[in-house]
Amino acid sequence: MKLQLAIDLEDVNGAINLIEQTKDSIDIFEYGTPLVINFGLEGFQKVRETFPDVTLLADLKIMDVASYEVDQAFKYGADITTILGVAEDQSIKDAVAAAHAAGKELLVDMIGVQNLAERTQQVDAMGADYIATHTGYDLQALGQDPFAAFNVIKENVTDTKTAIAGGIKLAAADEIKAANPDLLIIGGAIATAENPAESARQFRELLGN
Numbered sequence: 001m002k003l004q005l006a007i008d009l010e011d012v013n014g015a016i017n018l019i020e021q022t023k024d025s026i027d028i029f030e031y032g033t034p035l036v037i038n039f040g041l042e043g044f045q046k047v048r049e050t051f052p053d054v055t056l057l058a059d060l061k062i063m064d065v066a067s068y069e070v071d072q073a074f075k076y077g078a079d080i081t082t083i084l085g086v087a088e089d090q091s092i093k094d095a096v097a098a099a100h101a102a103g104k105e106l107l108v109d110m111i112g113v114q115n116l117a118e119r120t121q122q123v124d125a126m127g128a129d130y131i132a133t134h135t136g137y138d139l140q141a142l143g144q145d146p147f148a149a150f151n152v153i154k155e156n157v158t159d160t161k162t163a164i165a166g167g168i169k170l171a172a173a174d175e176i177k178a179a180n181p182d183l184l185i186i187g188g189a190i191a192t193a194e195n196p197a198e199s200a201r202q203f204r205e206l207l208g209n
């Protein structure tokens, strides 16, 4: 299981500071959508220039014009980018093709997908690298957690790696271990902790690798 830190802060220097504090414990750093919206890929480039060797995911949540947007993410230094599972099939196929032509990876974010089992099978057949269940902040506020949805994804993939995101805390250690995703995505539980380095270290210890 790999550990991804989702950085949903509102400033690039804060993101850089957080990476510096946690980089010994984290496999993949996510340049979150709020950073994309506020500072675009030029902000992302600053993170890449500061950390040439870390694995960076640009959370673009692409919906259309997929090959162009995927290409842009990689042009600015991303290793992985994201498209939404509710996008058109053609967009997801174009995104997979563009990512693999660049020798990079694509994560399909299933936020908002209603027919999860069927859509997971369809996306799995399109050749994406990761399929992620994602309970967004708006549903987290209503008390939903991502583990039930994650099991639907896990039961319906063949080769695609699985990921889970959305309000996951260390208190869910047993559920995390039982779910055993390929990629565990943690945002606020590390980023807004009193001691992010220690929180990241505790998640790393839970993963046991």
Ligand SMILES: O=C(CO)[C@H](O)[C@H](O)COP(=O)(O)O
Residues within 6 Å of the ligand: 006, 007, 008, 030, 032, 033, 059, 134, 135, 136, 137, 165, 166, 167, 168, 185, 186, 187, 188, 189
């Ligand atoms: O993509 C996101 C929001 O759209 C977040 O990065 C994801 O939900 C993980 O963060 P958290 O653990 O704080 O929910």
